[in-house]
Amino acid sequence: MADQEALRHSRHALLDGIDDEGVAALQAARVLIIGAxxxxxxxxxxxxxxxxxxxxxFDGDxxxxxxxxxxTLFGPDDIGQLKVVAGARALRRTSPNTEVIAEPRFVDTSLLDAAIPLADVVLDCTDQWSIRQLINARCVAHQKPLVSAAAxxxxxxxxxxxxxxxxxACYACLFDPQTEPAAHACGAYGVLSPLVGVMGCLQAAEAIKLIVRGRHPGSSLPSAGQSLTLVELKTGRWQQVSVARNPQCPVCASQRTNIAQPKS
Ligand SMILES: [Zn+2]
Structure with missing residues (x-):
């Protein structure tokens, strides 16, 4: 079994920036995913x-x-079942060595405050503006890395x-929590099927890099910059947009002041 695991992860072990220690870092890591x-x-x-x-x-749906x-973890036989329960069943088949703690609940502040401190990285895979803002605020409060995506x-x-x-910058530095975009308020909308696969895989890649940087200090991965990635699959355009902290951000401004004080 140990040989099977080594073979499974051998292409990561060969990868510049990950190597054997990065593989071990991933195996020791805990990721919180909100949304299934x-x-x-x-x-x-x-x-x-x-x-x-x-x-x-977490997902209560x-x-x-x-x-x-x-x-794409679900098939017709899963209709009516809880997403995280059906999803965990699918993952047990493909990756039996990953422990999946499936919580069929919608998150709130108290659930996030219990779960976020235990995680190496948090993935926001939700589609609701208010929850997205709440997850960002609690990750800032607990000083935990967040990878947020939308499609x-x-x-x-x-x-x-x-x-x-x-x-x-935090998510609220870029997107004012008080100003919900119109697209989020309009209910049902179309979405290209592979788009969510692209964005979810980008989240997984970012999470892997954050974990390896955090748990494998000798990694050759370059230090993390920050930009907003915009993907438009109708034309195939990808853009990296520079982002900057908002000194008046309602979420992180006071937190950052508190962090900066001991250094000055
Ligand atoms: Zn902020």
Missing amino acids: GGLGCPAALYLSASGIGQLHW QVDATNLARQ IEWSGQLLSVDPRQSEQ
């Missing part, structure tokens, strides 16, 4: 395949027929936030 939809399914699939030791996975085109129609966005890096 179009983003959460590919993120969980690739993180577990990459040998993540433990996935803590059940599988329905409209999900099947994008949420609508043909367009996706990705933002990594590491509150331990004092120069990094």
Whole structure:
């Protein structure tokens, strides 16, 4: 079995920046994934395949027929079942060495405050503005890295936030919690099936890098910069947009002041 595991992860072990210690780091890591939809399914699939030791996975929703085109861990037999329960069953087959803690609940402040401190990295795979803002705020409060993604129609966005890096913007620095974009309020909308796969896999890749940087200090991975990645699959355009902290951010401004004080 040990040989099988070594073979499974041999291509990561050969990879510049990960190597054997990075593989061990991933096997020791715990990732919190919030959402088991179009983003959460590919993120969980690739993180577990990459040998993540433990996935803590929240979603209170059940599988329905409209999900099947994008949420590729589920099939017709799963309709009506809890997403994280059906998802954990699928992951046990593909990656039996990853422990999946499936919590069929929608997150709130108290659940996040219990789960976030235990995680190496948090993945926001939800599609609700208010929850997205709450997850960001609690990750800033607990100083935990967050990888946030969204996908609508043909367009996706990705933002990594590491509150331990004092120069990094948080999600609320870029997107004012008081100003919900119109697209989020309009209910049902179209979304290209592979788009969520692309964005969920980008989240998994960012999470892997954050874990390896955090647990394998000798890694040759370059230090993390920060930008907002915008993906538009109708035209095939990808953009990296520079981001900056908002000194008046309602979420992180006071936290960062508190962190900076001991150094000055
Ligand atoms: Zn902020």
